[in-house]
Amino acid sequence: MxxxxxxxxxxxxxxxxxxxxxxxxxxxxxxxxxxxxxxxxxxxxxxxxxxxxxxxxxxxxxxxxxxxxxxxxxxxxxxxxxxxxxxxxxxxxxxxxxxxxxxxxxxxxxxxxxxxxxxxxxxxxxxxxxxxxxxxxxxxxxxxxxxxxxxxxxxxxxxxxxxxTLPQRQINNGLMEALKTGLIQDPELFRLFESDDRCIDAIIEHSIDVKRRVVEQDEKESGLRKCLNFGHTIGHAIEGAYGLNTYLHGECVAMGMLFMIENAALKKQVLTIYEKLHIPPVPDYDVDVLMDFIAHDKKNNAGSVTVVLVKELGSFVLEQWSFDQVRAVLERGPYEE
Known part of the structure; x- marks a missing residue:
């Protein structure tokens, strides 16, 4: 293809x-x-x-x-x-x-x-x-x-x-970026994860096609392409705080997504997928440590950060949040409604 x-x-x-x-x-x-x-x-x-x-x-x-x-x-x-x-x-x-x-x-x-x-x-x-x-x-x-x-x-x-030749953990790690894509843009891709037969070729095709179309519309991330950062703001902070010897990039993105899914039923579906793919739970993090990493994220803009929220499967909302709003979400935790 x-x-x-x-x-x-x-x-x-x-x-x-x-x-x-x-x-x-x-x-x-x-x-x-x-x-x-x-x-x-x-x-x-x-x-x-x-x-x-x-x-x-x-x-x-x-x-x-x-x-x-x-x-x-x-x-x-x-x-x-x-x-x-x-x-x-x-x-x-x-x-x-x-x-x-x-x-x-x-x-x-x-x-x-x-x-x-x-x-x-x-x-x-x-x-x-x-x-x-x-x-x-x-x-x-x-x-x-x-x-x-x-x-x-x-x-x-x-x-x-x-x-x-990839270990299973590395395969599951990479699948989290594809799951992200399904959550924000492609319900059919998301449903591939709920199937017992997760066809990797189909997952790659769906994921890359979404990425291709987003990049065509916003090559340098001035607007739409920011949606691909879903899960990455907090995920990168966890990655920085714990290091990649503890968690892999996709695992950290998976953790970060949980904070930004504003739909209890959808979050439950996502957690079921995580369990099947052996994605580790969010650790007992220090809010101040994560906020320090978030404050140095390159996507920040004068004391605020663009976050990607998912309220319904296959769609997203971009919002500009203050650091206080991000802190409040971290203090609430990833599993709270």
Missing amino acids: KMVVHLDKNSYPIVLERGVLTHIGDFLDVQRKVALITESGVPEKWVELIRKQLPDGLVLTFPEGEGSKCFTQYENLLKQLIDAHFTRKDAVIALGGGVTGDLAGFVASSYMRGIDFYNLPTTVLSQVDSSVGGKVAIDVGAVKNIVGAFYQPKAVLIDPDVLQ
Whole structure:
């Protein structure tokens, strides 16, 4: 299946196909220098599958984990491109999850003011969400994605076959971003989660199609695209406070969504899905600690923050809240009506 993100001169295809990574030359020019940027956790079989299709390929591997989205790894990758004499006609491929896409994309966006970038996501989270939309960034300290750019890939190639090597917890973690999409935009996608047969291909297709349409209308998050931050304001705070060694990104988003669902029956349905997917409960957090992270969130605007509320399945409301309103919700807790 092929979809297109229509963004005038920055338009690009999304190819969702089992086995697509076996013939990447059908979608990008491999007859040039190509840096295959990947993280240490990506199985060697997938790295080798891509490398052998690159006649002049350079494999650049960084340590697995969010901690690599930093200036040190960013600089290391840039230096390796310089040492290999990459030019503006060459390209970068990201092979991995959201961290790889963020870091490799930011490298591509800034090397010689921008070279071609291709995203080959290998996790559920990146296949259903982060690989599409052009957000690339690194972290500074505990502040996520604070330095970055909007830089669209030339193509996104999604191969569900690569998910076979993922641990179940990572699969469930990524599914939370898809569930988010269903809650705000796509009731049919949400119902796939209530089914005993959760077809991953259908979940990816629905999720990416919603993301594609939102990005087409609001590429740089000035309005509609903010809806995709549902669950992220408080979720990022939990992520910052507890670290990704405790909870995964999607698990934190799942926790954050509970605070912003204003429909008791819907929240009960969501909690049932969480139980089936073994999503951990919200920890006994310190309100002041979470508020400190929220105060440093890049989406803040002069002492307030845009929150995404869900009152009915498949729809959302954007509201500008003061920090006092956010604090009140945290003090109320995620499970209260």
